[in-house]
Amino acid sequence: MILAVLHWFRSFGLALLVGVALLFVATAEAQNKKPKVTIKPANELAQLREKFINATKEYKTSLAKLLDIYERNVTKAEEKLAQSQSLYSEGLISKVQLAEAETAVTEAKAKVNEARTQMTNADTQIANTLVEAQAEAQLAKMPLRKGGLLRTTSYIRYGGAAAWGLSEAWKVQRFFHDSFKMELPVAVFGQGAIHDRWRLDHRNAMDVSLHPDGPEGQLLMNYLRANGIPFLAFRSAIPGTATGPHIHIGRPSHRF
Numbered sequence: 001m002i003l004a005v006l007h008w009f010r011s012f013g014l015a016l017l018v019g020v021a022l023l024f025v026a027t028a029e030a031q032n033k034k035p036k037v038t039i040k041p042a043n044e045l046a047q048l049r050e051k052f053i054n055a056t057k058e059y060k061t062s063l064a065k066l067l068d069i070y071e072r073n074v075t076k077a078e079e080k081l082a083q084s085q086s087l088y089s090e091g092l093i094s095k096v097q098l099a100e101a102e103t104a105v106t107e108a109k110a111k112v113n114e115a116r117t118q119m120t121n122a123d124t125q126i127a128n129t130l131v132e133a134q135a136e137a138q139l140a141k142m143p144l145r146k147g148g149l150l151r152t153t154s155y156i157r158y159g160g161a162a163a164w165g166l167s168e169a170w171k172v173q174r175f176f177h178d179s180f181k182m183e184l185p186v187a188v189f190g191q192g193a194i195h196d197r198w199r200l201d202h203r204n205a206m207d208v209s210l211h212p213d214g215p216e217g218q219l220l221m222n223y224l225r226a227n228g229i230p231f232l233a234f235r236s237a238i239p240g241t242a243t244g245p246h247i248h249i250g251r252p253s254h255r256f
């Protein structure tokens, strides 16, 4: 009996194996053929990736220049403060004047910190902007009624039911902090240098670094819908990078 089964297995099993192998070859061939027929998308992806890399490089260079200027401003402000402190101790300037010099140092340092944050976020900012710029043309073709919801494979769009302004961002931040005991990961707040360059209006929007399919992203979107706050959640990433997916809170960016 066992021998018979073994024999059966040997002959049929071999045939099966050959069959499967042939199928694999056929599938592999079909897959190999696919990109050859449609060269265009591959080219577009390469172009997109190149655009992303170039824009990020350019942006980082301009930020580095800006950072240099801001750092020099800190040095100048600190020198002035030291001067003001000795003048104050000699009774030559008022306490208000001394406070002004102190504020100048604080403000100059804040600018340095802001530029540093922008530099670390540069890839995310560029990726988000690129993804949003691409979506712009598509979105224009699909008008959304107030309070409506649209789901595609690459994004989820909610039209919003109330007026929204960036001044209300704190409400979203507070909700998120209360729910997850951590800060809302805001990568882009309002209009930035990249939006100016690509002529996109991002003045009343912020980008949150959360994947729309993750638990935090899901809860955030539920909150936004419950409060009538418009959003656009992107699932897609820039090919060759991990950046791209995010939740844009506010109306979609449009060209100036």
Ligand SMILES: [Zn+2]
Pocket: 128, 132, 188, 202, 205, 206, 207, 248, 249, 253
């Ligand atoms: Zn955005």
